[in-house]
Amino acid sequence: MTTYHQRVAQQKRALIVRAATQLFLELGYDRASLARIAEEAGVSKATLFKQFPTKAALFDAIVIDSWAGGDDAEVPSVGDLTAGLTTLGRHYAALLGRPGMVDLFRIVIAELPRFPELAKVHFAEGKLPYFETVRTYLVAERDAGTADVADPRMAATQFLGMISNYLFWPRLVVPGWTVTPERVVAVVDDAVRTMVARYDRAG
Structure with a gap:
């Protein structure tokens, strides 16, 4: 073309x-x-x-567009858990803050009883690739001896959950919920500090 x-x-x-x-x-x-x-x-x-x-192909496109760039995130270099998690956390916060993300989740939640396959597509093509990036990074820090992470999958869930539970989920149910850019940074930084306090071997 x-x-x-x-x-x-x-x-x-x-x-x-x-x-x-x-x-x-x-x-x-x-x-x-x-x-x-x-x-x-x-x-x-x-x-x-x-x-x-x-129609399924069209929904796939909506998911891919909403999460575009999430699966392209590079795994940070190991050796500095604070820096690595900060990079991943801010990227995740940016993904959740995209205008179409709330609409996508609303579609999935509304149609879940009749079309559970939409939720599966959303998870497999949307969140899962980014989740795997975080998990892979935590595994790398553990293998390098810089983090004590017995269950990287659980740790990745905890980290992303701390961010999304404040920045994203209230937007689905609380009218007018907004978060300033400064607050976004604070939420991510707090999540990083919590993770470092729990998992950083140096700490």
Whole structure:
């Protein structure tokens, strides 16, 4: 494809994903037809089907777009648990703060009873890759002898939970919940200090 056609295709893809997200929220995953999504996006049904042959493929795209960059996070160098966890924590906070993230979780939660596969896709393609980055880093610190982490999976869950429980989950249920950039930094730093106090071998 030429650069121009690639740009047009990307623009149409973005319109489709945005329209699908809104209709999944308004109508539910089941009732939001691909034809209606194409209409709301202002594209032909042929264009939509060319990029997303099924509704499941379209939902996959919403998940991938929401978490884009999460699975590309590099595992920090070992030797400084505070620095490594700070890097990972701030990246995670940035992912959770993206505008479409709350909408994605609302879709998954609303459709969980009828479409549990959406939650599985969300976890497998969304959070799990970033979770594995944190776990891999903790394993590396343990193997280097700089951290005493008997259960890296539990430790990664604890770390990400401390961040998301303040920065993200209240946004789903508390109207008007906002967090200043300064507070984001403070929440991540507090989570890091807690982890270092618990797991840093030097401490």
